[in-house]
Amino acid sequence: MGVISYIKEEIKVVKERDPAIKSDIEVFLYPSFKVMLHYRIAHKLYLKKHYFLARWVSQRGVRKTGIEIHPGATIGKGLFIDHGSGVIIGETAILGDNITLYQGVTLGGTGKEQGKRHPTLEDNVMVSAGAKVIGSFTIGKNSKIGAGSVVIEEVPPNCTVVGVPGRIVRMGDQKVPSADLDQIHLPDPVLNDIRQLQTDNIRLKKELKALKEKLAKEKIIEEA
16 A cells, blocks of 8 residues: 555544544644554564664654554554553554554553464454453454453453453444444443342342331231
């Protein structure tokens, strides 16, 4: 892909997924756009085994954006990094098409593995703010990772994961469109459990009250 075609594609991606943008020229100010330009150059150098130059270009991108993408990472089309500060993508990470990452996301390794050390994200995956995906496993296509979650094991396609450690709280066959950027309205199993406990508590109190009233009534009848 030529530089002009790539720039047009990046402009389209950013405009589709960020409602704050008002004009094409604003895209050139976005950290996501800047870091991806650095990454594409650095990745080509890395593939040609120009490792020092690749890292040099990559680190320039880090200093300008606060986003660290190792030049060895493999990234498909349509990656969108919203805000972006603190995002880290490791050397052996593989990202499919139309991935969305929010600020503070880490796609990291455990530090104990050789070879493939970082996660693989299939198409249309969304990783919410502050989430950490650690290890050499796969996040299946169309899945969502909730804000602040820590994911340390495989996630099937079409799933929603929340919590520390990450738990699958929704699994379905319905495809999630790449434009769906809702990282807020995700299931909360802890909140659901608390609400269920509150409901059970109210029910038990009513039953206990009714039982006390029944026993009191029976005592009065016996005394009479």
